[in-house]
Amino acid sequence: MDDAIAKADILVEALAWIRRFRDTTTVVKLGGSVMEDADALRHVLLDIVFMSTVGMRPVVVHGAGAAISRAMDQAGIQPRFVQGRRYTDLATLAIVEKVLAEETTESIVRQIEELGGRAVPLNFRTTPVLFGERLELTGADGQAVDLGYVGKVTSVEQQVIENFCYADQVPVIPSMCLDAQGQKLNVNADTAAMAVAVALQAEKLVFLSDVNGVRRNKHDPASLINTLTATQAKQLIEDGLVDAGMIPKLEACLETIQKGVRKVHIIDGRLRHSLLLEIYTTQGIGTQIVPDSMVETPH
Numbered sequence: 001m002d003d004a005i006a007k008a009d010i011l012v013e014a015l016a017w018i019r020r021f022r023d024t025t026t027v028v029k030l031g032g033s034v035m036e037d038a039d040a041l042r043h044v045l046l047d048i049v050f051m052s053t054v055g056m057r058p059v060v061v062h063g064a065g066a067a068i069s070r071a072m073d074q075a076g077i078q079p080r081f082v083q084g085r086r087y088t089d090l091a092t093l094a095i096v097e098k099v100l101a102e103e104t105t106e107s108i109v110r111q112i113e114e115l116g117g118r119a120v121p122l123n124f125r126t127t128p129v130l131f132g133e134r135l136e137l138t139g140a141d142g143q144a145v146d147l148g149y150v151g152k153v154t155s156v157e158q159q160v161i162e163n164f165c166y167a168d169q170v171p172v173i174p175s176m177c178l179d180a181q182g183q184k185l186n187v188n189a190d191t192a193a194m195a196v197a198v199a200l201q202a203e204k205l206v207f208l209s210d211v212n213g214v215r216r217n218k219h220d221p222a223s224l225i226n227t228l229t230a231t232q233a234k235q236l237i238e239d240g241l242v243d244a245g246m247i248p249k250l251e252a253c254l255e256t257i258q259k260g261v262r263k264v265h266i267i268d269g270r271l272r273h274s275l276l277l278e279i280y281t282t283q284g285i286g287t288q289i290v291p292d293s294m295v296e297t298p299h
Contacts, residue, residue, distance in 0.1 A: 014280040021279065022055035024203035025165065029193035030108070031063035034208050034269035042111065044208065047275035048170060049117035056279075057165040060119075060172045061196050063189030064104040071095045083137055084248075088148040088186040096186050097124065101174040108172050119170040122161070124184065129157035130177035130192060132185060151177050151185025153192055156199035190252055198259040205261050206278065207249060208269030213287030214250065218243035226284060229292045230254055253289040264289045 028048060034040050051058045068086070069079050072095055080087040088096060101123040112119040122129045132153040137145040164171045175192035177185050190207065197205035214236070216223040228236070233250055236242045242250060253264040267274045267286030277285040 010281075013282060014276075017280045017282075018054045021203060023057070025057040025059060025162075025200045026051065026204040026206060026279070027059045027061060027193055027197040027200065027202045028206045028208065028275065029061050029063075029189060030208060030269075031065065031189045032208065032269070033210050035062070035064060035104070036066050037270060040270045040272075042115075043272050044269055044275060045108065045111050045117075046115050047273055049112060049115045050276060051279070052117055052168060052170055057162075058170055059161060059165065059196060059200065059202075060108060060170060061175060061189060061193040062100075062104060062108060062172070063175050064100040065189075067104060068096055068099050071099045082145055082147055083139075085135075085137075085147055085150055085188060086186065087146075088150050090149070093149045093184060093186060097176065097184060101125075101176050105172050105174045112170055112172070117170060118168055119172055120164050122164075122171050122173045124176070124178075127157075127160060128176075128178055129160050129171075129173060130175075130187065130195070131155045131157075131179070132177040132187065133179050134185065149183070149185050151179060151187050153177050153187060153195035156196055158199045161196070161200060190249065194252055194256045197256055197261045197264075202261050204263050204265060204279070205253075205256055206265045206267065206275065207253075208274070209249070209266050209286075210268065210270065211246075211266075212268040212271070212285065213266045214242060214246060216241060218246075225287055228287060228289050229294070230257055230289065231292050233289055250289070257289060257291050262290070262294075 034044060048058045072079055077091055105121045105123045109119040109121045130153050132151045135147055135150045135152045139145045161171050175187045175189035177187050179185060212221050212224050214225045233254055237247055256264050265278055265286055265288050267278050
């Protein structure tokens with residue numbers, strides 16, 4: 001009986017958040033180790049089905065870095081990274097499209113539907129929704145850096161995505177875009193998710209990470225910071241208290257907040273039902289980054 005009462009208490013706690021976030025959009029960025037762990041991915045997708053069922057509008061943006069590297073190895077192509085981004089020649093681009101935008105996108109859709117949800121792939125074989133241009137970077141010598149067919153998103157088909165959400169389908173979007181000439185480009189999945197969240201003016205953008213969030217001590221999971229305002233996050237970076245690998249993600253979170261997304265979350269996607277625990281409980285299990293104007297702490 002005590003177990004049953006505890007479960008009822010959890011449902012009652014969740015009810016307030018279900019009501020609050022009903023008819024709001026949450027963009028979930030899938031990638032990293034979650035994509036490599038079938039059990040972890042299944043639980044994340046089950047959470048997404050739950051979110052859709054109770055009236056939220058989840059949108060999935062995904063990468064597939066490890067799977068792309070494996071496919072390149074099988075094809076005898078040596079991966080090359082420039083300033084942290086995969087150099088993409090035509091041969092690599094063909095593999096990225098096949099593995100990322102076709103196999104992975106369509107596999108995620110199938111799994112969502114097998115779990116009782118409804119989903120739609122928004123890739124080059126159906127309805128592409130990300131458009132952009134070649135990404136231009138500058139090296140330490142001031143010269144342009146050649147990344148090959150790597151792009152950045154400059155526009156998002158907001159109405160198309162929202163129409164599928166209104167039809168109770170989960171849009172699944174690979175991190176590739178088309179330029180003005182119809183050329184396909186490889187896009188960093190984090191920046192693609194940011195572009196989608198900003199275009200939809202999402203309530204939340206959730207990054208599924210390999211750590212439980214932002215920590216005061218990178219080696220101590222117990223030093224997790226549950227809530228950071230934009231100013232606090234900037235101060236952590238300036239004081240050198242954030243792990244170097246977390247800095248780009250935290251800076252991306254700040255940029256997204258500045259462009260109108262209400263909250264950005266960093267959570268450990270390997271934790272079972274991490275999405276539900278972060279969104280539908282008062283304390284949450286990761287780090288949320290919020291504008292300075294938001295003084296509330298619940299997730």
